[in-house]
Amino acid sequence: MGERLIVIGADAAGMSAASQARKRRDHRDLEILAFEKSAHTSYSACGIPYWIGGLVDQQDDLIARTAEQHRDRHIDVRIGRTVTSIDVRNRTVTVDDDSTHEFDQLMIATGGKPKRPDWPGIDANGVHGVQTLDDGEAVSASIRHTKAKRAVVIGGGYIGVEMAEALIRHDLQVTLLERGDQPMHTLDPDMGALVAQALRDYGVDVRTGVTVKGIETRDGWARAVTTDDGTFDADVVVLGLGTTPNSQLAADAGLPIGPTGGIVTDRRMRLPGHEGFWAAGDCVEVLHRVTGRPAAIPLGTHANKQGRVAGINIGGGYASFPGVVGTAVSKICDLEIARTGLQEKEAEAAGFAYATATIESHTVAGYYPDAAKVTVKLLAEKSTGRLLGGQIVGGAGGAKRIDVLAVAIWNQMTVEEMTGLDLGYAPPFSPVWDPVLVAARAVSDALRA
Amino acid sequence: MGERLIVIGADAAGMSAASQARKRRDHRDLEILAFEKSAHTSYSACGIPYWIGGLVDQQDDLIARTAEQHRDRHIDVRIGRTVTSIDVRNRTVTVDDDSTHEFDQLMIATGGKPKRPDWPGIDANGVHGVQTLDDGEAVSASIRHTKAKRAVVIGGGYIGVEMAEALIRHDLQVTLLERGDQPMHTLDPDMGALVAQALRDYGVDVRTGVTVKGIETRDGWARAVTTDDGTFDADVVVLGLGTTPNSQLAADAGLPIGPTGGIVTDRRMRLPGHEGFWAAGDCVEVLHRVTGRPAAIPLGTHANKQGRVAGINIGGGYASFPGVVGTAVSKICDLEIARTGLQEKEAEAAGFAYATATIESHTVAGYYPDAAKVTVKLLAEKSTGRLLGGQIVGGAGGAKRIDVLAVAIWNQMTVEEMTGLDLGYAPPFSPVWDPVLVAARAVSDALRA
Structure with a gap:
């Protein structure tokens, strides 16, 4: 039975x-x-860019x-x-x-x-999505086959920036084409600008506000990406347009x-x-x-x-999925990127009145070796004072602090209450005021202003 | 006026x-x-061990x-x-x-x-607390003055283990004397044992269950620490007995x-x-x-x-301090140590009936470079299912996860609810199930058992 x-x-x-x-x-x-x-x-689809980049054997x-x-x-x-x-x-x-x-x-x-627009040339050899292990293998094969020197990544989301890093690791010249004002559109533009700057510092040619028109081909292989802002030569084209x-x-x-x-x-x-x-x-x-x-x-x-x-x-048990708060983290070379809750445009769309604050601090005590800069932006609801969202861009140890914000949002904490949180402190881990607490103080002040 | x-x-x-x-x-x-x-x-008293160890200039x-x-x-x-x-x-x-x-x-x-027992010889040259900048300077001077080869650290708490690292960095032979079963008595003994093992791997001679009787001196300088378990030669003695x-x-x-x-x-x-x-x-x-x-x-x-x-x-404003949940983090060489809430003996003393679970996982995706082991132990109250405490011992990126537990305890979350938390995931930051979530699942199961 x-x-x-x-x-x-x-x-x-x-x-x-x-x-x-x-x-x-x-x-x-x-x-x-x-x-x-x-x-x-x-399989871990999220690991594919790291495998292509050679970080995973x-x-x-x-x-x-x-x-x-x-x-x-x-x-x-x-x-x-x-x-x-x-x-x-x-x-x-x-x-x-x-x-x-x-x-x-x-x-x-x-x-x-994966989104795959109906561009001319989109089905050419050398044009790749990055969703399955087969896709990953195909990108690597294209790099070898074409002895690729130039790569164009279309789309500046998570997969886009992670693939930009992977392609840099293959010593390719990488151009990143982004339709919006900044890459990482899940961050607000002011935070996305920090990512764009870091990408440029790593040698990626970041082009924003660019609309792709098609892929130029030769002998069935991609040769360039044509846009409303010129043509970008490409031996390999990677699509990172989301799913x-x-x-x-x-x-x-x-x-x-x-x-x-x-x-x-x-x-x-x-x-x-x-x-x-x-x-x-x-x-x-x-x-x-x-x-x-x-x-x-x-x-x-x-x-x-x-x-x-x-x-x-x-199986006959009982379990329920409680929903999400929109947490995501990513990394490009040494730069860590994280977000949770709502960004400004999402908060507006949802009808919230909110205040924001952005602070700069360090990942560990400023005097401790390898202290790296970290920028934290918070959004809080005006009427209730509760945390609506947070974004973090910075050096090693920055991004996973997003979890503090995610748990705070989960529990509908106010930013005022957050200023008292008992977070782990020791010089190798944090300034005496954790950047998250500094940001909570700043946005509390902004709410009162 | x-x-x-x-x-x-x-x-x-x-x-x-x-x-x-x-x-x-x-x-x-x-x-x-x-x-x-x-x-x-x-000044940052917490930074003194790192200054003595040469990590801070x-x-x-x-x-x-x-x-x-x-x-x-x-x-x-x-x-x-x-x-x-x-x-x-x-x-x-x-x-x-x-x-x-x-x-x-x-x-x-x-x-x-600082606790400073009334031992014979405690006031000898070369015996130091580590609380003020002057103390820090005195330890460094003693190391130079005695051309120290051997150091004894008395007490295996935060300052004790951090000073053990600092003295290793000066190429001293370091003995750590701890009265209890394990160093780091703010962790449960099973977790403290992981710290003891790591200290031994770093070359520290860890002696537990040892009662100090006094300091032997010569010409006004400390020469050895006498205990109920023998005498330990020492050019420098550091007291880490808490405050x-x-x-x-x-x-x-x-x-x-x-x-x-x-x-x-x-x-x-x-x-x-x-x-x-x-x-x-x-x-x-x-x-x-x-x-x-x-x-x-x-x-x-x-x-x-x-x-x-x-x-x-x-100043005429309004602010209040909401209390603490007992969060602390520390680091010795590559080992990260953290705790929050109540450890077992504290939970017992407070009259809680609780379940525990301990899990092993990795700091980042297992296939990602430099994935390090991390052990997480959680305590949950039997009747309510809420998180009472957590302890983490592991490699780089492990300890600051304690903040997730601290915020969960702050908000009186149940461990069952915690299993659904939307924490940041990407291969460079976490396995697909964050170790904290794996531990929450395990202790949820333990509550039902």
Whole structure:
């Protein structure tokens, strides 16, 4: 009288769910069958830029668990197989080998879809997204094949700046094209400007306010990127334009899609109105705890948490996903970048009246070796005084301080109360006033002003 | 019709108060007169081990503001002057030059008093506490004078382990004598054992369960430390036995002293029942937010915060000190050590029933360069599930994660809720599950077991 769980997508969310469900129900009680369109399971997509850049030795290092390892735990993973449709009424999925499979429980973990504009030349050799391990391999192959000297990265988000670093490590001349005023548009422009300056100091040719028109090709290979601001020669072109929820399969089946384009779930990762249907990872939208509105935030750590929640519930336990506050960190060479909560444009869009303050401090006591500069910007709501968001740009040890802000936002702390927080202090770790506390004091003052 | 503020002790707490009061009231409205028994004002005592160890170049680097700089802001600091008594009724202080000074407001910031047992030989040359800049200079002079080869550090607390590192940097053979089962008694013994092992790996001869009996001397200089477990040769002896609140002056004046031996204040750092009397820093006791009981925790960051609160209030503003959760961090060579909240023996003493879990993880993604091991131990209350305490021992980037735990404890979060926290994730900063989250999951499971 066993059930069958079908998992669509065998990466972070899907396989976390499968593992948790398996932990609670053995294979006689729950058969688990997973379909994965790529050649790999359970890998760290976030690690790809570091592998391309040579900081991570081998592709295998990024794979947490292979299909064989999953099979050893009675999770039957079929790699290289794409689910082409879901029949909600009959509870079946159809696969690209024309097979059809019944399910009792369905876990949709179809991930994100990299934005890929319809530019002329976009499909040329040497033009790459950076989402899958195959993409990573292809970038490396292009660099070797073309004996590349010049690279253009299109888009200045996380993947864009991380890939800029990876390409610098290959001694390429790197140009970063960004449509907006500054790279890292998840930061406010004043903080993004610090990132732009650092990129330039590292030798990246940062061009902002640039609209790409297409890719020039020769013999099927990319040769240059054409824009409204001139043409940029390129042996390799990397697309870092972000992703959208890959929810088409669910939408085609009539399953609920929200305003962000992500699949709608409840807090236990169930599809409302569809018993036994679950979804998790980059394909879903989740509660943003600051705005109270849904948000689609593609990030491995969310995918893992949501997958775990779904799996515990499928396994008969109880777990719920509490939402996000928008925390993200990144690193380019020595520069650390972090944000949480709302940036100014998000706070405005959500209708908050807010004050801001930006301070400069050091990552450790100013007199301690390797003290690095760090800039912290905070937003606080005018009426309640609570922290709405924070951004950090600085040297080693700066970015993970974002966690203090994330936990403070989570608990709806006021910036005034934050000034008293008992954070760890010793000269190798912090000035006597942690930069986060200095910033909390500054924005408290700004609220009173 | 101006008032006079007298400040006793011109270090972190006293001068933070003076600065904040001055910011709000000019010198015609408020005269500020400060007495400092040492030769220096506003210095970082916490930096002394790093200066002795050569990580900080110059003594001056540790001085945030000199007496002259304070005088430029109309804060009259008299260095090398000790206040010998307070006349509460007549509102005067007497100084060791037999002068007497009236006050309207009195700020008591007499700091901590290093424990200095009545051992034979304790006053010999070459035996040093590490509290003031003068102490730091004396240790360095002793090392030079004796061409020291062997050092004994007595006491395995923060100062003890930090001094062990400083002395290793001078290529001394270092023995650390600790009375308890493990060094770092602010950690549980299982976590302290990790510190002991690391110290041994760095070449420190760690002896635990050892009771010191005295110092052997020759020609007035220390030659060895005698214990119940043998005699340890020493050219230099460093005392790291902790401090107690230096509250004798206040006690002699009949001012309120609490159960910890610290001066009693309210949240605004006022002495209850004594209008215009204030105290802050290592000489006071404060609310421990987890036990709800008073605690005396000597730490520069608390002294600065409390001094600031007192100064704002003296200046006519409103500020309050919210108490502490017992956060502390330290570092010995590459090993980072941190704790917050209650350790097991404190939780027992406070009457909590609790569960614990200890996990091992990495500071960054396991595949990323320089991923270091980190061990996290959490305590959670059985009935409520809330986090009571946390301890971290590990490599670079480990210790400051204590801040996440500190903010969680501050907000009385349950460990179950913590498993969903939106902490910063990217491979150079964290595994996909931050070690703190892994630990929260483990202790959640332990609560249910």
